[in-house]
Amino acid sequence: MADHTPIQAASPAFLPFALPDIGEEEIAAVVACLRSGWVTTGPATRQFEQEFRAYLDAEVETISVNSATAGLHLALECLRVGPGDEVIVPTMTFTATAEVVRYLGATPVFVDVDPDTLTLSPQAVEEAITPRTRAIVPVHYAGMACDMDALLELARAHRLRVVEDAAHAFPTRYRGQLVGTLGSEVTVFSFYANKTMTTGEGGMIVTRDPELARRIRLMRLHGISQDAFNRYVSRTPAWFYEVVAAGFKYNLTDIASAIGIEQLRKIDRFLARREQLARHYDEALAGLPLQLPPRPGAGSSHAWHLYVVRLQPGAPLTRDELINELARRGIGTSVHFIPLHRQPYWRDTYALGQAQFPSAEASYRRMLTLPLYTRMSDADQQRVIAALHELLR
Numbered sequence: 317m318a319d320h321t322p323i324q325a326a327s328p329a330f331l332p333f334a335l336p337d338i339g340e341e342e343i344a345a346v347v348a349c350l351r352s353g354w355v356t357t358g359p360a361t362r363q364f365e366q367e368f369r370a371y372l373d374a375e376v377e378t379i380s381v382n383s384a385t386a387g388l389h390l391a392l393e394c395l396r397v398g399p400g401d402e403v404i405v406p407t408m409t410f411t412a413t414a415e416v417v418r419y420l421g422a423t424p425v426f427v428d429v430d431p432d433t434l435t436l437s438p439q440a441v442e443e444a445i446t447p448r449t450r451a452i453v454p455v456h457y458a459g460m461a462c463d464m465d466a467l468l469e470l471a472r473a474h475r476l477r478v479v480e481d482a483a484h485a486f487p488t489r490y491r492g493q494l495v496g497t498l499g500s501e502v503t504v505f506s507f508y509a510n511k512t513m514t515t516g517e518g519g520m521i522v523t524r525d526p527e528l529a530r531r532i533r534l535m536r537l538h539g540i541s542q543d544a545f546n547r548y549v550s551r552t553p554a555w556f557y558e559v560v561a562a563g564f565k566y567n568l569t570d571i572a573s574a575i576g577i578e579q580l581r582k583i584d585r586f587l588a589r590r591e592q593l594a595r596h597y598d599e600a601l602a603g604l605p606l607q608l609p610p611r612p613g614a615g616s617s618h619a620w621h622l623y624v625v626r627l628q629p630g631a632p633l634t635r636d637e638l639i640n641e642l643a644r645r646g647i648g649t650s651v652h653f654i655p656l657h658r659q660p661y662w663r664d665t666y667a668l669g670q671a672q673f674p675s676a677e678a679s680y681r682r683m684l685t686l687p688l689y690t691r692m693s694d695a696d697q698q699r700v701i702a703a704l705h706e707l708l709r
Contacts, residue, residue: 384506456485459619539563
C-alpha cells in the first residue's frame with residue numbers, strides 16, 4: 317500500500333540542555349600528558365591544584381578528587397561523621413549529597429528549601445537540629461549561593477560542621493567572596509561533564525584547615541603514608557610506605573587534570589558567556605507565564621550552571637507537556653531536581669511525604685531547566701525562545 321504521508325523538511329539538529337566546551341588547548345594538553353608517560357596522579361594534578369588555589373586567591377588548601385561525590389564523602393569522613401550522627405541536607409538536590417552520609421552509617425535529615433532561590437532554608441535547618449545533628453550540607457543551587465551567613469551562624473550556635481556542596485557554584489560569589497573561601501569547614505566543587513568547567517569526571521576539595529587537608533590527602537589514596545607522585549618521582553629509593561588507615565581510591569588522574577588546567581584558564585570567559593545568555597533569557601521570556609530564576613543580591617554573583625524556570629498558574633501547558641513539546645521541536649530540557657523525598661530509596665527508608673516539603677514540592681511540579689552552555693550560539697538560544705513563545709503565548 318502506498319505511503320501518502322506528506323514529505324516534511326528535515327528537522328533542525330537536536331539542541332541538548334548542556335554540552336562541554338572542549339577546545340584544541342584541552343586536546344593538546346591531553347596528548348602531551350599521554351606522551352609524557354605520566355597519566356595517573358602526578359605533576360599535572362599538582363599543577364591543577366595549585367592553579368585552582370591561585371584562582372581562589374585565599375589561604376586555603378586544594379585537594380583534587382575523581383568526583384564531587386568522592387569529595388563530599390571524604391569531607392564528612394574527615395569530620396568524623398559516623399553511625400548515630402545526623403547530617404542535614406536539602407531535598408532539592410542530586411542523590412549524591414545524601415548518599416555520602418549513608419556511606420558513613422549516618423542519617424541524612426531532609427529539609428525544605430527557600431521557595432524563591434531553591435537553596436537550603438535556614439529556618440528549616442534550625443527546626444531540624446537535634447542533639448544528634450553533626451553537620452549541615454548546603455547546596456548552592458543552580459549556581460546561586462545559599463544564605464551562608466544565616467547557616468554559618470546556626471552552625472556556630474549549635475557547634476555543627478558545614479560542608480558546602482558547591483557542585484553548581486564555580487565561580488559563584490557570596491557577598492564579595494568566592495564560594496570556597498567562606499567560613500565553612502570544607503567546600504566541594506564538581507567538574508562533571510555538564511558543569512561550568514569540566515575534567516570529564518572530577519572534583520576539588522577546598523579547606524582552610526591543614527589538619528583536615530592532611531587527613532583528606534591520606535584517605536584519598538588508600539590511606540598510605542606517601543602519595544604515588546612523591547614515591548615514584550623521588551631520585552632516592554622510596555619503595556617503602558605504610559598503610560595507616562583504610563582509605564579510598566579517589567585520586568584524580570593527570571589526564572583529567574590536564575583538561576582542568578585549560579578549562580580553569582577559560583573560566584572567566586565561560587562565566588561571561590553564561591551571564592550573557594542568562595540576561596537574554598531574562599529579557600526575552602519576561603512576558604511569558606514563567607517564574608524566572610532569582611538574581612543574587614548586592615555583592616553576590618551567579619555561576620549560571622543551570623537556568624531553571626517555573627510555570628506560573630494558568631500557563632496553557634503543564635510542565636511535562638511543555639518538556640514533550642520542546643522535545644518535539646528538537647530542544648532538550650531537564651528537571652533539577654526530582655526531590656529526594658520523591659525518590660523510592662529515600663522516601664521509603666525515611667518515610668518521607670510530599671507534605672513535609674511544600675516549597676520543594678510546589679517548585680518541582682512546575683520546573684524545567686532550559687539549555688544554557690557556552691557553546692550555545694545566539695541562534696540556538698533564539699530557537700528556545702521562539703518555541704517557548706509559540707507554546708506559552
